[in-house]
Amino acid sequence: MSLYNFNEILKISQERNFKAIGSFNLHCIEMLPAFFKAAQKTNSPLMIQISTGTAEYLGYRLLVDAVRSLAESENVPTCLHLDHCSDISAIETAMNAGFSSVMYDGSHLELEENIGNTRIVVEMARPRNITVEGELGAIGGSEDGKAVAAEDICFTTVEDAKRFVEETRVDMLAVSVGTVHGLYTGKAQIQHQRLQEISAATGVPLVLHGGTGVSDDDMRLAVTEGINKVNVGTEMNVQWVDQCKNTFEKGKVNDSVRKFLIPANNAVTQVLMEKIALFK
Numbered sequence: 001m002s003l004y005n006f007n008e009i010l011k012i013s014q015e016r017n018f019k020a021i022g023s024f025n026l027h028c029i030e031m032l033p034a035f036f037k038a039a040q041k042t043n044s045p046l047m048i049q050i051s052t053g054t055a056e057y058l059g060y061r062l063l064v065d066a067v068r069s070l071a072e073s074e075n076v077p078t079c080l081h082l083d084h085c086s087d088i089s090a091i092e093t094a095m096n097a098g099f100s101s102v103m104y105d106g107s108h109l110e111l112e113e114n115i116g117n118t119r120i121v122v123e124m125a126r127p128r129n130i131t132v133e134g135e136l137g138a139i140g141g142s143e144d145g146k147a148v149a150a151e152d153i154c155f156t157t158v159e160d161a162k163r164f165v166e167e168t169r170v171d172m173l174a175v176s177v178g179t180v181h182g183l184y185t186g187k188a189q190i191q192h193q194r195l196q197e198i199s200a201a202t203g204v205p206l207v208l209h210g211g212t213g214v215s216d217d218d219m220r221l222a223v224t225e226g227i228n229k230v231n232v233g234t235e236m237n238v239q240w241v242d243q244c245k246n247t248f249e250k251g252k253v254n255d256s257v258r259k260f261l262i263p264a265n266n267a268v269t270q271v272l273m274e275k276i277a278l279f280k
């Protein structure tokens, strides 16, 4: 089974009555089976996203080979997406390795430059049937080294979003509508009006970053207002580390390391299943 791009995986999700697809950050290769288990148990396709930090740690090819192999053996339609990347040569590396979707993040640039660079990535991606996510506005918090302080959060405007999508022809757009990266205590407040207006003006699937910090009610509403991709990163990491702290503390050094990791992976499966249930 080859990997699916975002448009293809969204279509499969919708055929299975999901309004949106979760895009889950893989933090280490050990976590991978937990993702597939959750997809199987919920009869959901799977979107796995990789930060450039994780891609450099594990290698782009290893990720493509491992994800493709499990997608086939577990019979789960899967999209492999490169998360936040502002380096076009790293995006090209991911494309060459076999990623089926990428994000070019030019949100820190002036609008003109963001549009210009995103267009370059879209032109690279189209002939290869790879989908491209762009970002407009600055989403707060920190994700893999990219930090935006609270005072620098910049909400996406309807006019900019319309122009950005028309001129770049991106497949999906990440919007800043109140969510924060890395938030796992306290909850963000989504600006639903802004979200609805951006969706109506652009007509493309919108992406919600910082999905860990969104309340269940807000999430259920957002997926009816144009959000078709929800990024969840921090929550799996928090659960995994929390379980590992516990099992490593109690275990003996000659226990198989596998025994320490299985409870952590079970917790990650649970997180994915709970999030996926919100997208129905």
Ligand SMILES: [Zn+2]
Binding pocket: 084, 139, 143, 181, 209, 210, 231
């Ligand atoms: Zn993000």
